[in-house]
Amino acid sequence: MADFNKILVVVDPNETQQPALSRAAFLAKKTGAQITLFLTIYDFSYEMTTMLSSSEREAMRNGILSQRREWLDELAKPLQADGIKVETLTAWHNRPYESILKAVNEGGFDVLFKSTHEHSTLKAVIFTPTDWHLLRKCPVPVMLVKDHEWPENGVVLAAVNCGSEDDAHQQLDDVITREGKAIAELINADLHLVTAYPGTPVNIAIEIPEFDPQAYTQAMKEHHEKQAKEHAAAFGIAGDHIHVKEGLPEDVIPAVAESLNAELVIMGTVGRTGLTAALIGNTAEQVIDRLESDLLALKPAAKG
Template identity: 50%
Template sequence: MIEYKRILAVVDAERDNQPALSRAYELASKTGATVTAMMVVYDLSYDMTTMLSPDEREAMRDAVTKEQGKWLCEQLKKQGFADTDIVVEWNNRAFESIIYYTLNNQIDLVVKATKNHDDLASVIFTPTDWHLMRKCPRPVLFVKEHDWPEGGEIIAAVNVGSEDDEHAALNDKLTIIANDYAALLKGNVNLVNSYPSTPLNIAIEVPEFDPDTYHDAVKNHHQSEMRRHAQKYGISEERCIVQEGLPEKVIPHVAKTIDAELVIIGTVGRVGISAALIGNTAEHVIDELNCDVLAIKPDGFVPPLKVQN
């Protein structure tokens, strides 16, 4: 079962309500975890204060931090979270403060609200969200403003077609977590896997290539591996979905079709040129989703930020 002892809820000063706190407390009530509310603040005018002395600059930081801390205390009281521990830190790179705090304080889960785009009714991820997704060593739950009803649908996005050991280990981890959340929330686990379409260039360049035979072989392989994986974790075949296409199209389509409450997906932290040129499949998937997302790192992931002494 899920063993959360410490949950960090990231507070957004630009929001009237705090869905991250609500979701964190919902999980805490079911797991016995404690919740810490964290706000990272920065005043852009601080960049224009180079003429001030170091003491004056520090005084400005302290004043802004204390003011925001007071605001946060008032907001927590209004929303019934008066007993919550709070942390207010000054940093123009919010993700760094969040990750450092997570590493230094044995946080088990980070919860952060995403932004909704009013016109498209879709989720807009901020730069902080992307950094956390790539670099945070602990699970990060990105939440929206909605309830988690009993009997809701949970998706574990797996890649059963790969023979790579790391993919297999991540598939196991995602499915175990999905089962744990299903038990916690009295929900249903659905396994979703996509497989690639037949490459057209091969069909054109190789006359003897049979695209139908190739397609059926790939499809059968993924379906067979999905059955094997699902049986290992007691998930019925009716809740195993294998579809042709790119994961960034298949997973959001399935999530919308079954009205999923939560999608659990594995992420790999890419940085530098590879992040810019290659991107991350998980990020493309998440950008299309309109529900809560739990981003999970593979075992052995080493964060680019180290514990501070």
């Protein structure tokens, strides 16, 4: 969080509580970061009022934006009184995620905070299409916030891919763990690592009689444990804070997060386009959809 000096908080006009704003304020008090409250607005009925001229429609839009800015200013006042630097920003746009991305790029923000909603029946966080677009396309880290507190001595869980020998994944693991350590120290929490390794491929076990599935699984486990311990040691993470589990990431990560009652899960997202993005994103989305904690999604460090 040391590099998150400018925070953009997406405000939900339909909610009384603003968890993302509360979380951003909590961290800004500790880091001195500046917060900008952002609200994107669109009402199709104003665009379809054919009896009005374009200038009259623009005046109506500006009137709505002005009213919303006043509301944002009221949200900002208690934070400003608490010594936090807060600004407000509004935009009229029919695609919220595009408007948010435009604000991120033009404002030079370091991180984006947005609230998620918990479905009371499913007892799970519901992510909207806007959330998914932001996770895939936002050029800066995205913090998706649930309505709960971050208690002292809590748990931050960093999800890493320690079995990979790909340079990009290893660099991303470093980014995830480094950020996890910084946040854990900032909020007085314990940092844990989780990594998943695959079980025995059923088709190989069937097609190759001499194949030893137990030996294969043990070898995979030992490889991932060795890599995870080396990675943890590089960041000064204790051995009992490493969780290496057999299974798919979308099963392992939420299960470990729940068992530890983690306040925050940190994951990586590697930007891709086209079909590759759909395939790569599918696993990440399944993980995220099952989490009951806050999520911080990070991108690989910029090259150069």
